Amino acid sequence: MKFCPKCSSLLLPDFGKLRCACGFSSAEKIELKESIPHKEIEVIDENFSYGESTIPVVCWNCGHTGVYVKVNFHRSDEAPLRIYKCEKCRKVWRSSK
Ligand SMILES: [Zn+2]
Numbered sequence: 877m878k879f880c881p882k883c884s885s886l887l888l889p890d891f892g893k894l895r896c897a898c899g900f901s902s903a904e905k906i907e908l909k910e911s912i913p914h915k916e917i918e919v920i921d922e923n924f925s926y927g928e929s930t931i932p933v934v935c936w937n938c939g940h941t942g943v944y945v946k947v948n949f950h951r952s953d954e955a956p957l958r959i960y961k962c963e964k965c966r967k968v969w970r971s972s973k
């Protein structure tokens with residue numbers, strides 16, 4: 877959370893910058909990437925099929941931004957499992973997040 881230095885209102889993200897209703901805008905870049913904690917990572921089946929497009933998640937292995945994701949609803953009593961595959965290094969891992 878960042879606040880406007882001019883009027884102290886909450887700054888809102890706008891096209892990669894922080895902007896305020898009073899007209900103030902910050903040149904500061906906003907980090908929109910989602911990172912996955914290492915402890916949730918487990919390499920699984922390489923033959924999994926994935927979607928065509930990538931999402932802006934950072935690969936824990938090579939640092940590349942852009943991974944394929946598939947959400948697997950395997951059991952109704954469990955949280956859906958997300959399976960990620962790096963576009964660059966092809967590592968596969970899963971996360972309950
Ligand atoms: Zn302001």
Ligand SMILES: [Zn+2]
Pocket residue numbers: 935936937938939940962963964965966967
């Ligand atoms: Zn990678």
